[in-house]
Amino acid sequence: MGRDRATLADVAERAGLSKTAASMVLNGREGTRLSAEAHQRVFAAAEELGYRPNVAARSLRTRKTATIAFVSDIVATTRFAGGLIRGALDAARERDHVLLITETQGDAAFEQYAIDAILDRQVDGVIYAAMATRRLAVPPAILGGRVVLLNATSAEPLPSVLPDDERAGARIAETLLAHGHRDRIALIGRNRQKERDPEISLAAAARLRGIRGTLADAGVTLSTEGFCPEWQPEHGYTATRALLRRPTRPSAIICMNDRLAFGAYQALGEAGLSIPGDISMISFDDDPIATWLRPKLSTAALPHEQMGRRAVELLVDGDTHEPSYVPMPLRRRRSVGAPAG
Amino acid sequence: MGRDRATLADVAERAGLSKTAASMVLNGREGTRLSAEAHQRVFAAAEELGYRPNVAARSLRTRKTATIAFVSDIVATTRFAGGLIRGALDAARERDHVLLITETQGDAAFEQYAIDAILDRQVDGVIYAAMATRRLAVPPAILGGRVVLLNATSAEPLPSVLPDDERAGARIAETLLAHGHRDRIALIGRNRQKERDPEISLAAAARLRGIRGTLADAGVTLSTEGFCPEWQPEHGYTATRALLRRPTRPSAIICMNDRLAFGAYQALGEAGLSIPGDISMISFDDDPIATWLRPKLSTAALPHEQMGRRAVELLVDGDTHEPSYVPMPLRRRRSVGAPAG
DNA sequence: CAGCCTCGCTAAACTGATTTAGCAGAGCAT
DNA sequence: ATGCTCTGCTAAATCAGTTTAGCGAGGCTG
Numbered sequence: 001m002g003r004d005r006a007t008l009a010d011v012a013e014r015a016g017l018s019k020t021a022a023s024m025v026l027n028g029r030e031g032t033r034l035s036a037e038a039h040q041r042v043f044a045a046a047e048e049l050g051y052r053p054n055v056a057a058r059s060l061r062t063r064k065t066a067t068i069a070f071v072s073d074i075v076a077t078t079r080f081a082g083g084l085i086r087g088a089l090d091a092a093r094e095r096d097h098v099l100l101i102t103e104t105q106g107d108a109a110f111e112q113y114a115i116d117a118i119l120d121r122q123v124d125g126v127i128y129a130a131m132a133t134r135r136l137a138v139p140p141a142i143l144g145g146r147v148v149l150l151n152a153t154s155a156e157p158l159p160s161v162l163p164d165d166e167r168a169g170a171r172i173a174e175t176l177l178a179h180g181h182r183d184r185i186a187l188i189g190r191n192r193q194k195e196r197d198p199e200i201s202l203a204a205a206a207r208l209r210g211i212r213g214t215l216a217d218a219g220v221t222l223s224t225e226g227f228c229p230e231w232q233p234e235h236g237y238t239a240t241r242a243l244l245r246r247p248t249r250p251s252a253i254i255c256m257n258d259r260l261a262f263g264a265y266q267a268l269g270e271a272g273l274s275i276p277g278d279i280s281m282i283s284f285d286d287d288p289i290a291t292w293l294r295p296k297l298s299t300a301a302l303p304h305e306q307m308g309r310r311a312v313e314l315l316v317d318g319d320t321h322e323p324s325y326v327p328m329p330l331r332r333r334r335s336v337g338a339p340a341g
Numbered sequence: 342m343g344r345d346r347a348t349l350a351d352v353a354e355r356a357g358l359s360k361t362a363a364s365m366v367l368n369g370r371e372g373t374r375l376s377a378e379a380h381q382r383v384f385a386a387a388e389e390l391g392y393r394p395n396v397a398a399r400s401l402r403t404r405k406t407a408t409i410a411f412v413s414d415i416v417a418t419t420r421f422a423g424g425l426i427r428g429a430l431d432a433a434r435e436r437d438h439v440l441l442i443t444e445t446q447g448d449a450a451f452e453q454y455a456i457d458a459i460l461d462r463q464v465d466g467v468i469y470a471a472m473a474t475r476r477l478a479v480p481p482a483i484l485g486g487r488v489v490l491l492n493a494t495s496a497e498p499l500p501s502v503l504p505d506d507e508r509a510g511a512r513i514a515e516t517l518l519a520h521g522h523r524d525r526i527a528l529i530g531r532n533r534q535k536e537r538d539p540e541i542s543l544a545a546a547a548r549l550r551g552i553r554g555t556l557a558d559a560g561v562t563l564s565t566e567g568f569c570p571e572w573q574p575e576h577g578y579t580a581t582r583a584l585l586r587r588p589t590r591p592s593a594i595i596c597m598n599d600r601l602a603f604g605a606y607q608a609l610g611e612a613g614l615s616i617p618g619d620i621s622m623i624s625f626d627d628d629p630i631a632t633w634l635r636p637k638l639s640t641a642a643l644p645h646e647q648m649g650r651r652a653v654e655l656l657v658d659g660d661t662h663e664p665s666y667v668p669m670p671l672r673r674r675r676s677v678g679a680p681a682g
Numbered sequence: 683c684a685g686c687c688t689c690g691c692t693a694a695a696c697t698g699a700t701t702t703a704g705c706a707g708a709g710c711a712t
Numbered sequence: 713a714t715g716c717t718c719t720g721c722t723a724a725a726t727c728a729g730t731t732t733a734g735c736g737a738g739g740c741t742g
Contacts, residue, residue, distance in 0.1 A: 005460075007698055018722045023700060033720050055461045056406070057698030060397040060727045067441075067462075082422060089444050093451070098458050100408075101442045103430050110434070117439050119346075120396045121408075233633040259633070266635055269610055289630060292574040292600070294607055348728055359692045364730060374690050398728030401697045 006049035014045035022046075026053075059122060068092055068315060069100045069118045072129040072150075073136075080285075083304025084129060084150065090305075091312035097124070115141050125315040128152065133162060135198040150311040153202070153323060159314045160323045161307050165203045165284075168300035168328035169210020172254060172282050175298070175330065177218050180338050181252040181280065186224040187211065188239045188264060189231055189256025207256060207284060223250060231256055236263025244271055251339035252280035258287035258299055265293055276337030286331050295334035303328055347390035355386035363387075367394075400463060409433055409656060410441045410459045413470040413491075414477075421626075424645025425470060425491065431646075432653035438465070456482050466656040469493065474503060476539040491652040494543070494664060500655045501664045502648050506544045506625075509641035509669035510551020513595060513623050516639070516671065518559050521679050522593040522621065527565040528552065529580045529605060530572055530597025548597060548625060564591060572597055577604025585612055592680035593621035599628035599640055606634055617678030627672050636675035644669055 012022040017038055024032045025042040045051070059065040070088060072081070085101070092099050100123060104111040118126060125146035130136055138147060138154050149160035176185055187208075194204035215221060224246065226239035236255060240263065243250060255261035261283040268275060275281050275295055283290070286301030303326045310324055353363040358379055365373045366383040386392070400406040411429060413422070426442070433440050441464060445452040459467060466487035471477055479488060479495050490501035517526055528549075535545035556562060565587065567580035577596060581604065584591060596602035602624040609616060616622050616636055624631070627642030644667045651665055 008700095009698075019699080020701080020722055020724095021720090027700085033718090035720065038720080052457065052461050054401070054463070054698050056397045056401040056463060057727090058700075060395070060401055060698080060729085061700045063727085065397070070442075085442070086444065089442070093454060098462070099442050101411075101426070101430070101440050103427065113434055116393060120393050121439070122395070122397060237635070262633060289633075292603060292630075294578070349730095350728075360729080361692060361694095361731080362690090368730085374688085376690065379690080395728050398697090399730075401699085401728080402730045404697085 006051045011045045011051045015041040065122050066097050067100055067123045068097050069123040069126045071102045073106050074131050084308040087305035087308025088312050091309040095316050127311045132201050133203040134201055148311045148315045157321045159320050161310045162323055163302050164325040164327050165206035166210040169207040170214040171330050173211045173214035176252050182220050184223050184251040186250035187222050187254045188226040189260045190225045190227045231260055233259050233263035236260030237267045240264040240267035255283040258283050258285045258290045275335050278340050281335040297335045298333045300328040300330050347392045352386045352392050356382040406463050407438050408441055408464045409438050410464040410467045412443045414447050415472050425649040428646035428649025429653050432650040436657050468652045473542050474544040475542050489652045489656045498662045500661050502651045503664050504643050505666040505668050506547035507551040510548040511555040512671045514552045514555035517593050523561050525564050525592040527591035528563050528595045529567040530601045531566045531568045574600050574604035577601030578608045581605040581608035596624040599624050599626045599631045616676050619681050622676040638676045639674045641669040641671050
């Protein structure tokens with residue numbers, strides 16, 4: 001693999017020029033006074049030899065590696081991670097960069113290992129990503145170079161990429177209002193920890209703000225707010241059952257994510273209620289299950305691919321220190337209708 | 342980032358020795374005749390300066406990068422990918438290696454880009470991974486170095502890591518037999534393409550072999566075999582509805598994967614049938630949804646993490662050219678019971 | 683006492699690129 | 713004829729390691 005590759009010296013020799021000349025031509029240096037003919041000869045020689053520069057040699061000299069480190073807590077492991085990585089991968093390729101992936105698993109020793117590995121390899125920049133949108137502490141060691149926070153913010157004034165959860169909450173509320181829902185809109189998934197501790201989640205509070213704000217503008221308040229210890233299907237199920245035991249049945253349920261909505265579907269199914277005939281459902285994330293449900297679930301999509309892409313763009317091209325909010329497109333499917341009776 | 346790092350020359354100077362001596366000590370070279378005291382001094386100096394070798398410089402000379410390329414068709418994007426990558430990441434860290442991740446998306450130009458990037462960086466080895474277990478063609482350019490196939494095989498005699506689908510099929514059949522199911526066992530998910538074309542899937546045929554073989558040993562044959570164009574929930578739903586229209590209702594359904602099983606659950610729910618009271622369900626993959634379903638689904642887990650780990654082990658330490666089959670543990674949950682009536 | 687070996691260590695070459703400093707020749711003005 | 717500038721190009725240093733070849737001192741042998 002990579003044996004007997006042509007070196008710059010080979011190219012220069014074949015072109016009948018010096019390494020200096022070859023290097024300058026191939027790097028498209030301005031202001032050099034090399035003749036058009038010299039350019040031709042170098043390009044031809046490089047082409048014929050299939051020349052490709054040795055990255056190690058180049059970065060030894062230039063301290064640039066065309067490599068971006070993608071460091072995350074547990075991103076790579078999660079179903080959502082894929083989009084983040086794919087977007088980053090695509091954008092990196094467009095810029096002729098490559099991605100070095102690392103996971104800290106929230107473990108200090110692993111994080112240290114990751115940082116050392118990154119520093120040893122002199123990556124051009126670091127994308128520091130979190131699984132759940134949250135505020136985190138960036139290890140000081142990497143602050144010497146370019147850093148972009150992905151799905152996270154921090155105390156340091158670093159560029160960051162975040163989903164626009166508040167806006168998404170507003171869109172979801174608007175959608176329900178537009179279908180005629182007003183005073184029987186329930187919410188499932190409130191969670192004190194997630195709403196209060198930005199180190200755990202920024203999404204919860206933002207989504208809630210968006211929902212409440214928009215409803216308030218229409219003079220509406222949420223009729224019921226169901227708390228869940230975790231945003232997992234079983235809690236959505238339990239919370240929905242609790243909801244159905246109350247005297248007035250909601251006309252619509254907003255779930256804080258699709259997994260909760262999945263649990264809610266199960267509970268509604270068991271209760272013999274139909275969606276959206278009896279109750280409308282709407283949610284956040286656009287997890288793959290959203291399209292597997294019957295009827296398919298309307299939900300505000302986490303734009304993972306866009307976010308991963310934006311992170312690389314900011315890292316390579318960017319200069320902002322403002323948080324960059326990526327819109328969460330609303331996937332309109334079949335789970336929202338007019339209020340029953 | 343990585344400014345003003347101590348170099349080997351700094352260490353040597355502080356230790357009052359030559360670069361040669363320092364290099365040899367730090368690399369733990371055998372057969373060198375450097376004194377114990379020289380060792381001490383070098384280690385002390387390195388420690389005090391926080392010395393870490395520059396990877397670019399080292400690999401320029403040694404052609405080793407302590408980097409493994411993880412090339413896949415669309416693995417990084419998929420929900421299943423996480424486990425593969427995490428396992429590989431863990432094993433790589435244990436061996437002081439790092440992972441360079443690339444996606445070809447099945448596109449020839451992207452693949453070429455990935456290969457060039459890999460060759461330019463002189464990675465120590467390549468893990469060539471497929472999303473669906475299948476046979477594939479390995480680009481000749483990377484055959485010069487170490488290559489391990491992950492979730493795939495190829496015509497070349499390369500080490501490969503595969504899930505033991507046949508064994509899993511057998512375990513699933515055994516489980517149903519043990520619960521007393523015999524002549525009313527149905528199967529959902531047959532698919533000519535997947536079963537016949539190894540470039541599409543090796544899993545389908547292997548699973549089927551395992552199931553059929555074990556049932557045959559007990560003198561049992563599958564009562565119904567439902568075909569599905571894709572292994573997606575909606576096809577599981579449709580196939581199950583078709584199944585329920587037949588005169589004899591199955592006592593158990595084997596699904597070729599959990600997504601089909603999910604669709605089957607939906608159909609059974611609508612038909613008012615209970616699991617496992619009326620019909621037992623069992624499946625393959627251990628997708629996250631398996632534990633979200635009510636009741637939780639028994640399924641043979643794809644051991645992604647183990648597989649990723651094994652791939653790195655084979656790449657770094659290994660010497661086999663045999664395919665390495667990783668067992669698929671059976672997750673026994675609540676979806677299998679005794680046959681009804 | 684010469685010759686040889688071992689010990690403990692180092693100088694210098696080498697990896698493959700980029701970059702700085704500068705050289706030879708032509709053209710032109712004085 | 714001399715000095716100057718401009719053009720087109722190159723030699724050599726540099727990046728930070730690894731590796732080869734070998735040196736000087738001391739001890740042992742014959």
